[in-house]
Amino acid sequence: MSQPVIRAVGLTKRFGAVEALRELDLEVERGEVFGYLGPNGAGKTTTIRLLLDFIRPTSGRIEVLGGTGADPRVRRRIGYLPAELPIDPRWTAQDLIDFYGKLRGGVDPGWVEVLLGRFDLDPRRRVGELSTGNRRKVGIVQAVIHRPELLVLDEPSSGLDPLLQYEFQLLVRELAGEGTTVFLSSHVLPEVEALAGRVAILRRGELVTVAGVEELRQQARQRIELRLARPADATRFAGVPGVVEAQTDDTRIRLVVEGPVGPALEAAVGLEVQRIVTHEADLEDVFLSYYQEQPA
Amino acid sequence: MIVAARLVRDRRWSTLGWALGLVGLTLFTVALYPSIKDQPSFDELLADLPDTFRSVVGYDAAVPLRSPAGYLQARLFSTLAPLLAVVFGIGAGARAIGGSEEAGTLELLLANPVTRSRVLLERYLASFGLLAGLIAVFGLALLFLAQPFGALEGVPTANVVGACVAVFALGLLYGSLAFAIGAAAGRRGLAVALATTVAVAGYLVETVLAAAGDLGILRQLSPWHWYLDRNLLAEGASPAAFLLPLAVSAVLVATAWALFRRRDLR
Numbered sequence: 185m186s187q188p189v190i191r192a193v194g195l196t197k198r199f200g201a202v203e204a205l206r207e208l209d210l211e212v213e214r215g216e217v218f219g220y221l222g223p224n225g226a227g228k229t230t231t232i233r234l235l236l237d238f239i240r241p242t243s244g245r246i247e248v249l250g251g252t253g254a255d256p257r258v259r260r261r262i263g264y265l266p267a268e269l270p271i272d273p274r275w276t277a278q279d280l281i282d283f284y285g286k287l288r289g290g291v292d293p294g295w296v297e298v299l300l301g302r303f304d305l306d307p308r309r310r311v312g313e314l315s316t317g318n319r320r321k322v323g324i325v326q327a328v329i330h331r332p333e334l335l336v337l338d339e340p341s342s343g344l345d346p347l348l349q350y351e352f353q354l355l356v357r358e359l360a361g362e363g364t365t366v367f368l369s370s371h372v373l374p375e376v377e378a379l380a381g382r383v384a385i386l387r388r389g390e391l392v393t394v395a396g397v398e399e400l401r402q403q404a405r406q407r408i409e410l411r412l413a414r415p416a417d418a419t420r421f422a423g424v425p426g427v428v429e430a431q432t433d434d435t436r437i438r439l440v441v442e443g444p445v446g447p448a449l450e451a452a453v454g455l456e457v458q459r460i461v462t463h464e465a466d467l468e469d470v471f472l473s474y475y476q477e478q479p480a
Numbered sequence: 481m482i483v484a485a486r487l488v489r490d491r492r493w494s495t496l497g498w499a500l501g502l503v504g505l506t507l508f509t510v511a512l513y514p515s516i517k518d519q520p521s522f523d524e525l526l527a528d529l530p531d532t533f534r535s536v537v538g539y540d541a542a543v544p545l546r547s548p549a550g551y552l553q554a555r556l557f558s559t560l561a562p563l564l565a566v567v568f569g570i571g572a573g574a575r576a577i578g579g580s581e582e583a584g585t586l587e588l589l590l591a592n593p594v595t596r597s598r599v600l601l602e603r604y605l606a607s608f609g610l611l612a613g614l615i616a617v618f619g620l621a622l623l624f625l626a627q628p629f630g631a632l633e634g635v636p637t638a639n640v641v642g643a644c645v646a647v648f649a650l651g652l653l654y655g656s657l658a659f660a661i662g663a664a665a666g667r668r669g670l671a672v673a674l675a676t677t678v679a680v681a682g683y684l685v686e687t688v689l690a691a692a693g694d695l696g697i698l699r700q701l702s703p704w705h706w707y708l709d710r711n712l713l714a715e716g717a718s719p720a721a722f723l724l725p726l727a728v729s730a731v732l733v734a735t736a737w738a739l740f741r742r743r744d745l746r
Contacts, residue, residue, distance in 0.1 A: 236591055239744035256593035264591040270584030272490065286482045287592040 187250055189214050189334055189365040190235065194244030197230055204230040205389045207244065212367060217360050219380030219397070220369040223475055227389040228369040229267060232338055235367075236264060249334060260288055263332030267339040269323040273312025277305060277322045281329060288330040299325045302351065316343045324352060328359065335359065335366045341375045353378055373468055385474045392474045404470045406445060407463045410437040413456040424451045483589070483599055484606035487576070495610050498568060502614065503621040505564075509555045510622070510631035517546045517630075531691040540711045548631050549639075549714035556622075557643055557712050562704075565615060565647045566679050569655025572607040574671035577740065578662020582669075587745055596741050604659060604733055611651050619644035635713045642721075643712035649725035650707045654679045656729040660736035666746040703728070 190212035197205040205227040212218045222228050233239045234246050237253035251258040271280055277300075285291040300307055303321040311319060320343045327335060335356070341349045356379055360366055370376050376383060377397060385392040405428065412435045421430035421439060425447045429440035437455075441448050516522060523545050526534055538558025543550040577600060580586040590596065623640060626632035632640065658675035662668055686704035689695055699705050706720045 233587075233745075238587055238590065240742075256595055259591060260593035262591070264588075266588060266591075268584065270588065272583075272585055274490070283482070283486050284592055287594055289593070 187214075188212055188247075189249055190218075190367060191247045192231070192234075192244065193246075195231070195234065195241055195246050196243045197227075197234060197239065198242045203389055205234070208389075208391055210384060210391065210394070212365060214365055215360070215363050216382060217356070217366040217368060217380045219376035219383035220367060220386065221373070221376055221383055221471065222371060222386035224371055226371075226386040228371075228386060229338055230389075231386075232264075232336055232367075232369060235336065236262070260330070261333040263327040263330065263335045265323050265327040265335075265337045265340055267342065269319055271311045271319070271322065273310065275311050276308050277311065277314075277325070278307035280311070280322060280326055281307065284326055285329060291329045292331070295331065296325070296329050299328065302355070303348070317345055317348060320344055321348070324355070328355070331364075333364060335364055336369075337366065338369045339371065340368065341370070341372070349375070373471055385471065387475055400470050406441045408439045408441060408445065408448070409461040410439070410452055410455065410457050411435060411459040411461065412437065413458055416455055421448065421451055424448055427451075481602055481605075483594060484602035484609070487603055487606040488610065491572075491606075491610055495614060498564075498614055499617045502564065502618045503625075505560060506556070506618060506621045507625050509552070510626045510629045512555075513548065513551055513626075513629050513631040516551055517548075520546065522546060532688050535691040536687045538708065538711070540714075543711045543714045547714075548626075548633050548635050549711055552622075552626075552631065552635075552713055553711045557647070558708055561618065561647050562650050562707060565611065565651030566654045568614060569608070569611055569651035569653075570658040570672055570675045570679070572610060573655035573657070573659035574662045574668045574675065576603040576607045576659055576662065577736075578658075578666055578671045579668035581662075581666040581746055590745070597737060600663060600737055600740050604656075604736075607659065608652055608655060611655060612648055615644050615648040615651070618647075632713075636716075639713050639716045642717040646707055646712055646717040646721035649722050649729075650703060652729050653703050653725035653732075656732040656736075660732040660739075663736035663740040664743075 188211040190210065192208045192210040195205060195208040195210075196203070208227075208231065210231075220228055220231070230239070231246075234241055235248055235253050236259065246253070249258050249261055253259060253262075275283075281291070281296055285296075299305075303325060305318065305321050305325065309318075311322060314322065324340070327337070337356075340352060340356075344352060353375070356366055356368075360379075366379070368376060368380055380397055382394065382396050383400060384394045415434050416432065416437065418430040418432040418437050421427045421437070426441045426443045426445065427439055427448050428442050429438075431438045437452075439448055526537075526539050526545055527541075536558075537554045539545065539554060540550065543553065545551060545554060577586065580589070586599075589599065619640060622644075623632070623637065654675050657678060658671040661674050662671035665671065682702040682704045685695060685699055685702045686708055690699045690705075703725055706718075706724050709718055709721070712721070
């Protein structure tokens with residue numbers, strides 16, 4: 185049980201002169217929802233394609249479910265939702281479910297019916313006639329019909345409206361609750377933040393960091409607004425540990441604090457603070473700093 | 481054979497269209513025969529034409545054009561039948577791997593518990609199983625529809641069957657070439673273009689160039705020579721017309737398999 189579901193060791197992939205992935209070391213534990221974040225072109229899809237044996241590593245290796253993605257028995261236990269979903273437009277959703285279901289050694293028809301119902305999908309319509317959102321639903325359903333142990337999602341909420349995103353997140357949480365491991369690749373933060381426990385951040389083919397979402401949130405800068413009874417000066421915050429920025433706007437003082445806010449609050453004593461307005465720590469800031477660090 | 485069955489299902493309507501077209505062509509051809517057979521002037525006309533033209537229409541001095549074998553060879557077996565088999569073969573071969581990879585559907589299929597070898601093999605068998613079915617429909621249509629018009633009088637059924645197998649083998653050969661290029665490169669357009677170029681070149685070598693001068697070994701290498709070597713209906717197909725294309729096809733599939741297993745998908 186302690187064996188990781190995904191383990192990449194020194195995984196490197198070059199396409200000609202382009203190094204898409206460099207010396208990636210990564211471990212995804214059983215049962216966790218693992219976020220894989222990075223801007224477009226960072227190497228996220230390359231990692232997934234290596235994992236599923238669509239492409240082969242230049243050096244290093246990637247292990248999945250104790251084997252390799254080249255082994256059909258391993259792929260039987262994986263559900264995959266690609267970023268783009270090319271399906272023969274003449275097929276119906278039912279065609280796809282039947283075909284893939286057979287290849288995967290049969291699926292539970294009751295479960296398929298539940299999925300189709302949840303996503304309000306008519307399986308008899310041709311994929312070519314479906315809207316983008318409905319096509320994504322077909323992709324989601326085909327990825328989970330065989331109740332995979334590992335769910336690999338590449339940009340899952342692209343093309344989903346908010347309602348569907350919500351339904352999709354509900355499904356992922358439910359499956360994760362039943363023990364499914366989820367590898368969630370995305371360039372948008374909110375969906376990762378909403379689902380993942382741990383996050384890896386990838387930039388230009390290199391792993392920048394792996395951390396818990398909470399841990400990252402701790403690192404995030406907090407924005408605090410003090411609303412005062414009368415105009416005051418912000419100079420008293422200069423030099424206070426953790427305060428990165430302090431601005432005055434008549435009866436408001438806006439602070440940006442890194443780390444604990446205690447010292448800043450102590451410095452505010454005697455200011456006749458009427459209200460304190462805070463904003464939820466924004467992970468976006470953390471990620472932006474990771475993305476932008478050391479420009480090449 | 482789940483992958484093969486799916487391919488056959490996907491192609492069922494277009495293949496049926498091809499089959500109906502071939503039956504129509506056969507009916508049209510045999511129905512015209514009675515009006516030709518009493519016209520000796522046709523043979524005289526051809527005797528006066530240049531060798532190049534005669535070889536293109538498959539004329540053989542020993543088999544009069546007015547005879548069933550001469551007529552069907554000229555109208556079908558040296559022209560339209562192999563041409564259509566080659567066109568269908570190249571189309572089906574190029575689409576099987578290269579086409580679906582280009583469309584992106586291959587990757588999603590390979591995320592399922594199937595090996596690349598299995599997908600390659602099943603799609604090959606299904607694609608050329610369809611070609612075999614198509615040629616079988618054509619052969620049966622010919623055998624039945626020729627009766628009322630006397631268009632197969634004096635032609636042994638075995639020769640008709642042999643000619644059809646030779647047509648299939650020729651389509652299989654060029655189709656396998658397109659299949660192999662598609663599987664190696666992941667591109668449908670490239671597979672169609674290259675295989676068509678090779679097929680046209682081989683055809684020109686056997687018909688136009690060979691009639692114009694002695695090409696020696698070059699001519700022996702053209703699959704069209706193996707096929708057009710003789711009047712298939714009058715003399716029966718030579719074993720070379722089946723065995724050589726089958727051997728070349730086997731080599732092509734083995735090459736496709738070796739390359740497709742190892743490479744990155746596009």
